[in-house]
Amino acid sequence: MFWGGREGYESLLNTDMALELDNLARLYRMAIDYAKEIGFDAQFLIEPKPKEPTKHQYDFDAATTIAFLRKYGLENHFKLNLEANHATLAGHTFEHEIRVASINGMLGSLDANQGDLLLGWDTDEFPTDLYATTLTMYEVLKAGGLGRGGVNFDAKVRRGSFEPEDLFHAHIAGMDAYAWGLKAAARLIEGKVLDAFVEERYRSFREGIGADIVAGRATLASLEQYALQNKPIRNESGRLERIRAALNEAIFGV
């Protein structure tokens, strides 16, 4: 696991970012060569984080890390270890980061903590928000699991939780929250709670002009032709409020 916590800059004013990124790629190549040499077959991982301790870290988020790996032809040697609180510091939900990694074939492993969205630093709290654990496990199940990665809390107790007993409570709270989230995610998938909405919303891409677009048969000219036929298009609601109520029903029985 490469945690690039110090791979970033304090200020662009004194930084040769191009050289630093080239060097980072060189280090990764050396590691790949060395692993090959000694027959080391583990999964190499990179953990994105946007900032802290530096002002700006090179592996800002999943997309930035993927852009980097593709530039240097390293994308087949690495997967991502995503962390919930790093996602939120970068301005994303954890689900978003997992989805980005997953649809790019880069989902590797998870640091399953939680942050405080009203604070601007990494709090690494034990995860207890059941919405978050459910949606995280939902993305993982949809992605077909984590492959050779795992779920690690990377969490710590608070300044005011300094007794050994707190570590027990915290681990139990976190494990229960993730176990519960896994079961809730399974219920969501089995009941097609979200899939039903998504399939309905995108159904126009499974027939007619939509299917042509997806199959790569459409051109600007054919789309122009279609538009000129002036067939009425009925916009439809994305039903977000109904979906959020359905989520409360499905995961909490409310």
Added chain:
Amino acid sequence: MFWGGREGYESLLNTDMALELDNLARLYRMAIDYAKEIGFDAQFLIEPKPKEPTKHQYDFDAATTIAFLRKYGLENHFKLNLEANHATLAGHTFEHEIRVASINGMLGSLDANQGDLLLGWDTDEFPTDLYATTLTMYEVLKAGGLGRGGVNFDAKVRRGSFEPEDLFHAHIAGMDAYAWGLKAAARLIEGKVLDAFVEERYRSFREGIGADIVAGRATLASLEQYALQNKPIRNESGRLERIRAALNEAIFGV
């Protein structure tokens, strides 16, 4: 209800803030005088909001509004109408704002929407987060209710939820979430789920030197005397992780 949405500044560079605040107080006094004159007995309310549309609004949050009202001797004529998404834009939880108003005798009414903490503007979403609705109703019940105020959603559907049907789903989702939160809050209070922790944590203020402090009998000299006696003080954990697990148990049965 005075919603000071335009009472703020775009830039301090061209603003006479002292005059504007004086004028705001003058307007409030005129309103009080007029209400008296016509025998109007409703509760005057002010709704804090930190920004949007202006860069900085005078009634930034509950504490700022209270400071203003006290400066001009208006605190007995007004209470606060607090809004969830305004709280988060100001860097506070909704619970925090309600608590601040409540312990200052200024809790008036609620705009019970929800925002997106990863976005920096007022989204005014219908409330569906059951943690939030539970903790909001918990603060309201602890405060002895809202007096002459009420709970208003002040929410709108999304850009992608534009059909009349969405309004039904949204209101049902919001009402269900608040009704459920009210019942969960009542369970928390009846079961003393949080009170038990709080009472234990502050018990040192109910006896000995702590009780002296609270009763106003302590001085720096008496505290020095106490400290010099060198009685061992055992710090104790705030048990936050245990409390969060207890919250999941009590409100979701997890």
Added chain:
Amino acid sequence: MFWGGREGYESLLNTDMALELDNLARLYRMAIDYAKEIGFDAQFLIEPKPKEPTKHQYDFDAATTIAFLRKYGLENHFKLNLEANHATLAGHTFEHEIRVASINGMLGSLDANQGDLLLGWDTDEFPTDLYATTLTMYEVLKAGGLGRGGVNFDAKVRRGSFEPEDLFHAHIAGMDAYAWGLKAAARLIEGKVLDAFVEERYRSFREGIGADIVAGRATLASLEQYALQNKPIRNESGRLERIRAALNEAIFGV
């Protein structure tokens, strides 16, 4: 100087905020009594900070601290020590915080550092932004100076600036920036660069109905009368872009 850095909460769930604020006031009263007893005549100061290390600190910003002091009748015994980076963490410019303190008669002292507005924690950088130092000194000059307070950097060098020499460079950079800002602020005041715009913008409050409002002679009835006369009101621009260009002209000669 009371720096309430630990006076705040990690979570409302286990916090008796009312008791903690009462206790804070009790401590301040003990300090006032003790100072009187020993004939200590220094200026008591409180330094607002919104968060860090706690999630939420009681002295969040100038307005919150003023609300607190007024509640407990302590406002005549304290002034505020404002810090630039604490202002920005609270969502305010430093100028805003100084203005709030100044118009409430509470300006005491300054921690003249600077933060990074893209980061969410206190970086305590040495001040080098000449816009910021100019506008800070502008507010101080307009307030008639700092009384018994002073200007303290409360800044530290960076993780990558660890040699003794860096401390020299940093102090020189900060002092130069503030000295330059003081002179630029004096030029702004002498040239009435901003005052001219402000006086023009608020001139309607110096005559007619505006003067009546300011003098407290207006009522809702007299305003209604005025409005019914239907005199045309010409809205006027706040000229913010012109002002910003004037600022560049006046302070940088651009």
Added chain:
Amino acid sequence: MFWGGREGYESLLNTDMALELDNLARLYRMAIDYAKEIGFDAQFLIEPKPKEPTKHQYDFDAATTIAFLRKYGLENHFKLNLEANHATLAGHTFEHEIRVASINGMLGSLDANQGDLLLGWDTDEFPTDLYATTLTMYEVLKAGGLGRGGVNFDAKVRRGSFEPEDLFHAHIAGMDAYAWGLKAAARLIEGKVLDAFVEERYRSFREGIGADIVAGRATLASLEQYALQNKPIRNESGRLERIRAALNEAIFGV
């Protein structure tokens, strides 16, 4: 210019992000084919923006857009149109975004406005901050210019600046600020003000083991050998405070 302002999601719950990104790539391919067909030789541009109006836009920032283009093999057909206020909404400085585009060969064009870093939405202000215009033009000059792109303000006057005259002042203020920034950037480059620090800081990569790393001659084994020789390494300061003072000297003569 493709401004993907609506290409994003309100919520992942009802979104098939993989399909939407595939469709976006299909549209871009159709546009490329059509341009070829009609002999249209302009530069295609994409403008990254992290959010607003949607919660999360697909072209979040420069790196995200580059990752997307590389996935679909479109990187040779597009360059980026970067906007200052979009950069800051994504958590980056404008300089950072230009540098990222530049070192990836993707710098196309600029929307040279400015935002308010204490606000969370796109304010599109006319640029007047001379630090910002200087550092922006510095990156552009270092990148060898903008190629077939240009500098466009994409700015608007404020709610309180509604008279035609304000548009004149705003454009003059913005043009002056950028013209001044260009000249200041040229002075920085000619005087090697920043380059001198950067060259010194990275000089260890131009000789010995550092040169071996850059040339790709180093392996983990050769680095181990080097480390075992135990040659003393002297860490050196990045001199950020000195650099910031030098910047004030060079661009403002302070």
